[in-house]
Amino acid sequence: MTTTTETLPQTLTVESAANRLQVVDSLRGFALLGILIAHIVSWFDGGPLPGSIYQKAFENIPVWQQILNGITQFISEVLVRGKFFSFFSFLFGLSFALQLFSFEKKSGNFLGRYAWRLVILGLIGLAHSLHWRGDILSIYAPLGFLLLLFRKLPDKIILTIAILLVINIPTRLTAIYQQYLPQLSKAQQEQQNKQSEKDTEQYYQIMMHGSYVDNLKANFKALEMKKNFQIESGRIYITFGFFLLGLYAGRKKIFEQFPVNKLFFKKILQYSGFIALGLLIAGICLGVMYNNNPQPPPAILFIFMTIYDSFNALLTLFYIAGITLLFAKPVWNSRLLHFAPVGKMALTSYVSQTVIGLLLFYGYCGLGLVGIIPPWICFLLSAPIFLLQMQFSKWWLSRFKYGPLEWIWRSATYLRWQPIRL
Secondary structure (H helix, E strand, O other), X not given: OOOOHHHOOHHHOOOOOOOOXXXXXXXXXXXXXXXXXXXXXXOOOOOOOOHHHHHHHHOOOOHHHHHHHHHHHHHHHHHHOOOHHHHHHHHHHHHHXXXXXXXXXXXXXXXXXXXXXXXXXXXXXXXXXXHXXXXXXXXXXHHHHHHHOOOOOOHHHHHHHHHHHHOOHHHHHHHHHHOOOOOOOHHHHHHHHHHHHHXXXXXXXXXXXXXXXXXXXXXXXXXXXXXXXXXXXXXXXXXXXXXXXXXXXXXXXXOOOHHHHHHHHHHHHHHHHHHHHHHHHHHHHHHHHOOOOOOOOHHHHHHHHHHHHHHHHHHHHHHHHHHHHHHOOHHHHHHHHHHXXXXXXXXXXXXXXXXXXXXXXOOOXXXXXXXXXXXXXXXXXXXXXXXXXXXXXXXXXXOEOOOHHHHHHHHHHHOOOOOOEO
């Protein structure tokens, strides 16, 4: 098959030496920027905070700061939150497909090697969760095992299941079913709310004033709550849906064969952007109509949440397609390549963001700036933090083959220390 690869940046194609797609590394780096913004504007909370914290940060401040906070929250909710964990999940599924093809060419023991690799990732995720409740690695590991079961299913089945999951259909069906179950009484709801407020206050006190061991214990106990949140919110379904979309994209080789698939990327960009804009307008209209109703009708809530999840999924696809198309343009290629080192060291970069967040916002190990720094300043802080990550990743990879945590992960996978120096 003849392609026009020579007219496009060579870094869009597979590197023969490392078998990596630099466009994928750049996409992964961009996803990590979005994840950083999503976390930092909410002070790396990892869970709900007492209402007094939000009042101090949003209400008892000058009007001009309230306006800046409002703009920040709008940008975060509309353009960032709920988009980049799915973006990152898509790339996880894509990497799975690329690794699968690589092992098949070598006739290696893919199942055993990949399963053990997931076990190591799960242990890293557990350690991460014990320090910060917002960890996603402990979710990726078990879902990675489930992904193994889908590796030989037909493309149409994978794509159909993926679409149903990314728009969170299981959660919507669960919500319909729950309408026919006995509902909590008003007294039970009040008791549940009081317990939730008590747990929230206790969490805040521990993260700000507890010891290191207190936080480890509290976060371990919160693993059950984390599991419940993943299921009740449907985030676990969305994550796996994007795993499957990434697997599908990897099978179709849409990144390796970009010149052939360029029109496909353009269509994804146009359709996802247009539909997402329509859903955003519809969601805003519903929000305005029922703004003063603390408990809108179940049907309206169902429609709103369906719009919300669909909008997030479409905007994720918009970002992926848009950045890939920009990457193919020489003027943008050189700029977007700056994201590639961060993406190549994704595990190290992701965990290091948590370390920075804990040092900034948590009292037990850092400055305790939760609720003190307003969200708009936190948003601005994301730029120097990410630039630091970019420079560190570039410096590190000029001397070593893998990031620090990537090297540990790889060495544990092969049960022997891997050569790391270039």
